[in-house]
Amino acid sequence: MTVVGIAGDTRQYGPGSAPQPELFMPYEQHPETSTDLTLVVRGMTPPGALSETLRRKAHDLSSDVPVEFTTLEATVSEDVAVPRFRALLLSLFAGLAVCLATAGAYSVMAYVLGQRTNEMGVRLALGASRSDVFGIMLRQGMRLTVVGTALGLGVAVAATRLLKSMLFEVRATDPATYAAVVALVGCAALAAAYIPARRAAKVDPMVALRYE
Numbered sequence: 263m264t265v266v267g268i269a270g271d272t273r274q275y276g277p278g279s280a281p282q283p284e285l286f287m288p289y290e291q292h293p294e295t296s297t298d299l300t301l302v303v304r305g306m307t308p309p310g311a312l313s314e315t316l317r318r319k320a321h322d323l324s325s326d327v328p329v330e331f332t333t334l335e336a337t338v339s340e341d342v343a344v345p346r347f348r349a350l351l352l353s354l355f356a357g358l359a360v361c362l363a364t365a366g367a368y369s370v371m372a373y374v375l376g377q378r379t380n381e382m383g384v385r386l387a388l389g390a391s392r393s394d395v396f397g398i399m400l401r402q403g404m405r406l407t408v409v410g411t412a413l414g415l416g417v418a419v420a421a422t423r424l425l426k427s428m429l430f431e432v433r434a435t436d437p438a439t440y441a442a443v444v445a446l447v448g449c450a451a452l453a454a455a456y457i458p459a460r461r462a463a464k465v466d467p468m469v470a471l472r473y474e
Contacts, residue, residue, distance in 0.1 A: 263291065302334075309333045352425075360443060364450040367410065371403050371454035378402075382462035396463040403455025410451075411444055 271281035289299065305312045313331040320329045382395045422435055 263287070360446065363414075364447055367407070367447050368450045368454040371406065371451050372458055374402075374406070376458045376461075379458065379462045379465055383465040386465065392463040396459050399459030399462050400455050403451060403459065407448060407451035407455070411447065414447075415440065415444070 269284050269286055272284040273279050273281055274284075303312065303316060307315075309331075316331065317329055320327065378399065382390075382399065385395055385398075386392065418440070419435060
């Protein structure tokens with residue numbers, strides 16, 4: 263055979279497969295016989311109209327050979343149907359996990375800081391200013407948020423190794439995704455810290471002393 267050009271590697275077994283060397287040969291000179299033949303046609307007309315034209319042409323050439331038509335988009339869509347479904351399920355569970363993490367961060371933060379409300383009242387009775395009390399509560403909330411976020415990011419980065427086989431031309435450690443989740447959870451934690459801190463700064467010192 264005469265080499266007339268060089269072809270690039272092709273993903274023969276789906277988008278997730280590794281590219282493999284590809285060789286194009288004339289059908290009649292192919293060493294392996296085949297009972298089917300695939301023709302790729304590019305046209306400017308809609309696929310429906312093009313398929314009818316090709317069907318008539320194939321019938322004129324050989325009326326006893328069955329012909330099946332599809333589009334390249336449909337073929338690719340069918341090929342990635344299973345990975346797409348897995349990605350959809352993973353996205354749904356990930357969204358649920360983010361909602362649970364946000365609600366959990368808010369609830370835990372509000373509870374932990376709410377437990378110190380009476381302590382802040384005692385501090386006010388001993389001469390602390392309301393801005394000092396507010397700052398103490400807010401700093402504790404942000405400290406817990408930073409520690410929890412750092413631990414969560416570490417676990418998330420370690421778990422991305424399990425997702426690489428499901429991704430195609432997308433990095434498992436996408437900075438935008440991590441930044442969005444951290445911002446969402448951080449805002450929820452900030453709100454959870456702000457509300458108890460504001461409440462503690464307004465507590466009546468006499469009420470706190472009677473409680474103690």
